[in-house]
Amino acid sequence: MTEAPLAPEPTTLVRNAAFAVAWDASAERHAYMPGADVAWRGGAITFVGRGYDGPADRVIDGSGLMVMPGLVNIHCHPSSEPMNKGLTDEVGSPGLYNSSLYEYLPIFRGDPSGVKACVRVALAELLLSGVTTVADLSMAHPGWLDLLGESGLRVVIAPMFRSARWFTRNGHVVDYEWDEKAGVKAMEEAFALIERAEQHPSGRLSGMVVPAQIDTCTPELLKDSHAEAKRRGLSWQIHAAQSVVEFHEITRRHGLTPIQWLDKLGTLGPNTIIGHGIFLDDHPRTRWSTDIDLGLLADSGTTVAHCPTVFARRGIMLRDFGRYRRRGVNIGLGTDTFPHNMLDEMRLAAYAARMMAETPRALTSADLFEAATVNGAKALGRDDIGRLAPGCRADLVLVDITHPGMRPARDPVRSLIYAAADRAIRSVFVDGHEVVRDGKCLTIDYAAAAAELEEAQKQMIAGVPERDWAHRPLEAISPPTFLTI
Structure with a gap:
């Protein structure tokens, strides 16, 4: 009995990104690449450049986006x-x-x-x-x-x-x-x-x-x-x-x-x-x-x-x-x-x-x-993460450069670091899998975890005086911003 051939792994393509922070191997540094196509398949980046003409199972319109390494x-x-x-x-x-x-x-x-x-x-x-x-x-x-x-x-x-x-x-x-x-x-x-x-x-x-x-x-x-x-x-x-x-x-x-x-x-x-x-x-x-x-x-x-x-x-x-x-x-x-x-x-x-x-x-x-x-x-002893280059892991971030905090987007990395920060993060991919979409975490219920954390902190606070060397109440160790009236 002949086994059926495995189906090819799907390819994702970001087409014509406004910017990609691509890896310039000859200079060993990051570089801006306007109008870039970035493709990945099976957890690995397959293409970073312009004019991609290969297969694509999912195409993301890159206009208004910066693609950067995770x-x-x-x-x-x-x-x-x-x-x-x-x-x-x-x-x-x-x-x-x-x-x-x-x-x-x-x-x-x-x-x-x-x-x-x-x-x-x-x-x-x-x-x-x-x-x-x-x-x-x-x-x-x-x-x-x-x-x-x-x-x-x-x-x-x-x-x-x-x-x-x-x-x-x-x-x-x-x-x-x-x-x-x-x-x-x-x-x-x-x-x-x-x-x-x-x-x-x-x-x-x-x-x-x-x-x-x-x-x-x-x-x-x-x-x-x-x-x-x-x-x-x-x-x-x-x-x-x-x-x-x-x-x-x-x-x-x-x-x-x-x-x-x-x-x-x-x-x-x-x-x-x-x-x-x-x-x-x-x-x-x-x-x-x-x-x-x-x-x-x-x-x-x-x-x-x-x-x-x-x-x-x-x-x-x-x-x-x-x-x-x-x-x-x-x-x-x-x-x-x-x-x-x-x-x-x-x-x-x-x-x-x-x-x-x-x-x-x-x-x-x-x-x-x-x-x-x-x-x-x-x-960490790795050269396959932290950069956008063929053969590297498909760990990458899509930044919305049309976000008000990113504009003017003359230098989008500076706008991201010094102005917009996480507010402009649109999607995050790890090993080719989307884990953040439209600024929402897909793998973790952040709000539910934060609510659970608040309850856990309340339990922890109750034992602070017992663990403290001087047995001080919490308010003496970490006074609140304002007194309560």
Whole structure:
């Protein structure tokens, strides 16, 4: 019996787009291509150019549209951060250099029943702002992989593990409770979960190795996890140089800055991502006796995951994006906190860099767009996402350049970043499948998830005084904007 031939996979075509942000392979950069046709089939881009004359099962009129590559987010915490909206917007510990990590992170934590709503809200916001690939740095939770698979996103799961937890008993000293065996066990479980992700039927899940923080992991855990990540061909990410407290803790323990300590351990390199990387040896708040950290990052090929919003809330900022890039550091972007809006994050990254450098020439919009696309892809070890080119995955975004916020559309990427933002996102495709249409998420009920999240936050708030070191009521920790009368 002869088997019937398989039907050819359907082809989608955007015909005569007003603009495409196409990949210029000869120059290795993005470029505007007016009047472009973009076609894809079976999850892969087959054509970017003009005058497409091949088959097309679905044709989208490209007039009034910009086609651009999907954005790549390399640092995100979907399972926890959405719960903090309205709580951590204005907090920072005065006795801990205004960081919110040590005093507030442990007390604003919901129970497991609220995690699913957190994840769905975050992933919906990412999709609606044009993200097609995200690194999800979370503690493992039930149903995690299927929840990510249902979202339609391309997700790099990054189950965090550590040897210690941090806490404060008085608001100005950070203590650590160590359990080295638990850290090793959690690392082994993380590798097993990554293997499951790689076999997930969605075909869009992969893994990243993440010892949670430089100050909560033993040297052995750092070295062993990095070596295994390298052996498996996986990216390795760690929160480091993210607070003044951490900087002083590492210099106290080792006589080296956080970046120098990672270098001594042999954990810097092309597969390494430093979450935040703000407090280097030449930062004004930590001025150390050396001036080599930036060079160590650049020369080793290490990536910095830049997430400006969460730090800007505390009056803290990288100094500065343009300086890192000029030295040769690969910088990608992430949404470390709510809202999970990548376009808002890009805009703040640009303004913050220019303020820190005190010049509008600190970075260009091209630098920024590269950080959100090809630089992030490079950090993940991929050259088939973050760019529009034949053979790349069909992860792309259609932007409505007739939207009032986009007009005048002389330079549509600038109009998108600095003016219209997610309001102009019309459609998003991941692996060729439409996951956002007419500005609505097709895979997640965003409104329902947000309502569920609100109820989960109410339950979490009730336990805040018990978890707080001083047993303060919520209103004393995070006062409302206005008094209630």
